[in-house]
Amino acid sequence: MVWTLFLRYVVTLASTFLVLGDPDSAQLDGAPPSKIAIIGAGIGGTATAHFLRQHFGPEVRIDVFEKGAVGGRLATVTVNHQDYEAGGSIIHSLNLHMQDFVKQLGLKYRKSVAGKTAVFNGEEFILEETDWYLLDLFRLWWRYGISFIRLQMWVEEIMEKFMRIYKYQAHGYAFSSVEELLHSLGGTGFCNMTRRSLTESLLELGVSQRFIEEVIAPIMRVNYGQNISIPAFVGAVSLAGAQANIWAVEGGNKLVCSGLLKLAKANLMKARVTTVSLHTAGESNLYQLDFTSPTEKGTEFYEIVVVATPLETGVEPGISFHNFEPPLPEITGSYHQTVASIVHGYLNCSYFGFPDPKLFPFTSVLTTDSPGLFFNSAASICPVNISTGFRRKQPQEAGIYKVFSQRPLVKEDLKILFKSYYSVQVTNWQAYPHYGSMQGLPPVILHDHLYYLNSIEWAASAMEMSSVAAKNIALLAYHRWNRQLEMIDQKDLMHKIKTEL
Ligand SMILES: Cc1cc2nc3c(=O)[nH]c(=O)nc-3n(C[C@H](O)[C@H](O)[C@H](O)COP(=O)(O)OP(=O)(O)OC[C@H]3O[C@@H](n4cnc5c(N)ncnc54)[C@H](O)[C@@H]3O)c2cc1C
Structure with missing residues (x-):
């Protein structure tokens, strides 16, 4: 033998x-x-x-x-004959490689469907988006001063430096380590950002502690399932992803992976x-x-x-x-465990202080880092194929919701978030590094x-x-x-x- x-x-x-x-x-x-x-x-x-x-x-x-499955962490689940993203879902408009792939593969951008976001602290909403952009800006200024302007400038500066990578790569330059790559883009500042916490960097920038806890922490929780002590570099990437100019691939982001394999004439083993x-x-x-x-x-x-x-x-x-x-x-x-539960059911709007679901105006609920909160976020989601005339379900109707949590939701959790539900599909991800x-x-x-x-x-x-x-x-x-x-x-x-x- x-x-x-x-x-x-x-x-x-x-x-x-x-x-x-x-x-x-x-x-x-x-x-x-x-x-x-x-x-x-x-x-x-x-x-x-x-x-x-x-x-x-x-x-x-x-x-x-x-x-x-081809796609790895880009994966969909099927509910009622429609597919929904369960893993990586949003792409920034300045992500030029992803854009280029979509163009080369003849794929389409998915239509975005408008919706409003609010931040929940376990007892009440502390921040609510409205239909009026100027009113939202005024509220941000009233509550947090100019923190949001400082933050915006910081993220833009980092993104501008990050964009240098496309030029370097187009000229054929390569880097032997992640440190060398970051250093070429933003000097020692970028390398230090992988070691320093986000909070430390933002406080130094003059962003208020309240803004960090009420706005930044919920964004880190929904994007990386972690708190504001994560390193500043990944924090900045997460904040860039929270901007309005984001997109996804019609039919599902994983189509890029299968398309690239074909384009490369690679053998799938x-x-x-x-x-x-x-x-x-x-x-x-x-x-x-x-x-x-x-x-x-x-x-x-x-x-x-x-x-x-x-x-x-x-x-x-x-x-x-x-x-x-x-x-x-x-x-x-x-790696950090993030559980994505795709629930088909009726949201329990009373839990969020809205006994009449018809008056519940939000499609996305983010959460603060409050003890006892068992979920990171809950959002009404759209399928990966959006037909013309598609309409998002109203909160009084049975809809499809994605809930992110640190641990699998138990029946009691689901009973709190949903009045009733038809199905729950759970993906337990080893999602991203536990920073x-x-x-x-x-x-x-x-x-x-x-x-x-x-x-x-x-x-x-x-x-x-x-x-x-x-x-x-x-x-x-x-x-x-x-x-x-x-x-x-x-x-x-x-x-x-x-x-x-
Ligand atoms: C819940 C969630 C939400 C996210 N949201 C976003 C988002 O909105 N935007 C964004 O840009 N990113 C997001 N991400 C991150 C993004 O999905 C990942 O960074 C990216 O998909 C990683 O791709 P990868 O190819 O490097 O790794 P993976 O996708 O993990 O691919 C690795 C592949 O290797 C295979 N494999 C493993 N071991 C072996 C082996 N021994 N032999 C053969 N095959 C093997 C696996 O099956 C897998 O298919 C999210 C991730 C998660 C989990």
């Missing part, structure tokens, strides 16, 4: 070398790699496949391993990768991937591997790494040609962040393969790019 396995291994290894040739000479003579593997078909993995295809050309075989092992032959390396599917076990060898799924402890299932000497750096930290468990930013380069995409999530977790990381890894892998080291970690890029033009 052991001999048979060993023989099979030798045959596989030999045939891989026959197919691949000598990988090291391939690099020196400028030949592209023969086989690249990506582990994970979420937006990060599929965008990586697309960018790798652009850089390495049509000959290279790109295998994308996926143990579950429906299997779970269990092990990545290093094989060294002379000066060249090959990575052996062992994988399992419900029907078979398999092994393949690759010259470049991109891990596009979180490796942190507790994010199941783990991938083990063998034969690396010294061993690969340990990826510490944990309190952060011990520095994980590496992007795990080994010579072995890369880790999800280290970017510790700066901020979002579809666009994974897309930025995907483009960076494709460029990084390409330049390292071709030994174009002058394209990696260049300093003073703004100046360089201006003089290049």
